[in-house]
Amino acid sequence: MLKSFPRPRRLAGAGLVASGLALLLTVSGATAAGSDVGLHATSEVFIQDTLSDNGAEPSTVSPFWQSPAIKVCAWTPTVPPVECPTSQDQLLIGGSYHVWITLSNSGTTDAVGTLELRRTKPGGGTNWNTDWINIATKLDVAVPAGGVTRVPIQFDNVPGPGHFCLAALWDADGDELKPFPADHDRVVTNDNNVAQRNVNSIAIGKSQSADRSFSMASNQFVRTHTSLIFNPVGTPFHLVGGQIVVDLGPVLFQRWQQAGRRGTGIQQVGATQLQLVSTTARIEELPLDPVERVTVNLRFTAGSSTPAGIYGVEIAQGKTSVAIPCSPTGAPCPPPPNRLPIGGVRYTITVVD
Ligand SMILES: [Ca+2]
Numbered sequence: 226m227l228k229s230f231p232r233p234r235r236l237a238g239a240g241l242v243a244s245g246l247a248l249l250l251t252v253s254g255a256t257a258a259g260s261d262v263g264l265h266a267t268s269e270v271f272i273q274d275t276l277s278d279n280g281a282e283p284s285t286v287s288p289f290w291q292s293p294a295i296k297v298c299a300w301t302p303t304v305p306p307v308e309c310p311t312s313q314d315q316l317l318i319g320g321s322y323h324v325w326i327t328l329s330n331s332g333t334t335d336a337v338g339t340l341e342l343r344r345t346k347p348g349g350g351t352n353w354n355t356d357w358i359n360i361a362t363k364l365d366v367a368v369p370a371g372g373v374t375r376v377p378i379q380f381d382n383v384p385g386p387g388h389f390c391l392a393a394l395w396d397a398d399g400d401e402l403k404p405f406p407a408d409h410d411r412v413v414t415n416d417n418n419v420a421q422r423n424v425n426s427i428a429i430g431k432s433q434s435a436d437r438s439f440s441m442a443s444n445q446f447v448r449t450h451t452s453l454i455f456n457p458v459g460t461p462f463h464l465v466g467g468q469i470v471v472d473l474g475p476v477l478f479q480r481w482q483q484a485g486r487r488g489t490g491i492q493q494v495g496a497t498q499l500q501l502v503s504t505t506a507r508i509e510e511l512p513l514d515p516v517e518r519v520t521v522n523l524r525f526t527a528g529s530s531t532p533a534g535i536y537g538v539e540i541a542q543g544k545t546s547v548a549i550p551c552s553p554t555g556a557p558c559p560p561p562p563n564r565l566p567i568g569g570v571r572y573t574i575t576v577v578d
Pocket residue numbers: 269270271400417418
């Protein structure tokens with residue numbers, strides 16, 4: 226299920242809507258960001274996972290879901306559209322945008338290939354063959370040897386609730402997309418033809434709340450455990466009068482209890498709700514059934530004294546693995562393993578007066 230990947234070129238040939246020839250802005254002769262990996266005898270296109278990603282495989286940088294090579298800009302009627310200096314990651318439902326993809330070629334020959342932009346629902350792990358939707362496919366995109374090409378892709382009718390994962394995928398003869406590994410959280414880091422950027426926005430007034438969902442997934446065929454990892458971006462929202470409450474729901478909460486109620490920086494505030502009470506927090510050892518996708522609710526509440534401003538929190542899903550037996554009423558549970566993030570969402574919380 227996860228081991229084969231429908232390559233964009235084949236998808237286009239099978240009837241997906243292609244957008245015709247790409248509008249290209251080419252920087253000929255510019256130094257590709259990956260030049261320090263050495264020039265190859267052939268073309269070698271890559272899309273940066275982070276600013277320090279030079280095209281090496283696998284990329285070992287994190288977080289890999291905030292690619293600087295995927296930039297969301299306001300829609301403009303001009304041809305070509307206007308490229309913005311920084312990504313606008315707060316999308317409006319129903320809006321139109323231009324998503325700019327930066328392709329780098331560290332090879333010695335020009336490259337021509339297919340570029341696809343996909344989106345999915347917000348969350349952590351995803352199954353690449355079932356949870357992603359094609360936005361557009363550009364054919365015959367050229368990337369000069371040792372140079373970069375920036376490709377705008379129009380993204381219309383942004384569906385609600387207004388937060389997404391975006392992924393860019395490159396495929397060319399001699400520089401093909403790799404088959405998706407069974408360990409699907411490695412798709413982005415294993416393949417320099419794949420990059421991902423997640424976007425989201427929340428705007429609330431003082432003492433107001435907003436709910437968002439976050440999905441976790443397992444692609445394994447046995448029950449596994451995972452974790453939710455919370456890190457602030459800038460000033461921690463929940464330490465300036467704001468509240469972030471995670472509602473696991475009755476099924477997942479009961480599983481979490483049976484698995485030992487593990488976590489740090491959290492406090493139970495309702496039947497199935499956990500509130501973040503520290504700068505960083507983790508909800509550990511959450512059981513997932515085989516090939517299951519579970520959605521939890523996040524409630525962001527601004528306090529009456531929370532200063533107006535922009536806050537951020539990044540929520541990631543930890544890598545799934547078979548659980549270590551543990552009973553809350555038996556022998557002391559072993560410490561939970563350090564589950565590395567396999568995907569996440571950065572929530573931007575704007576508090577207005
Ligand atoms: Ca490549």
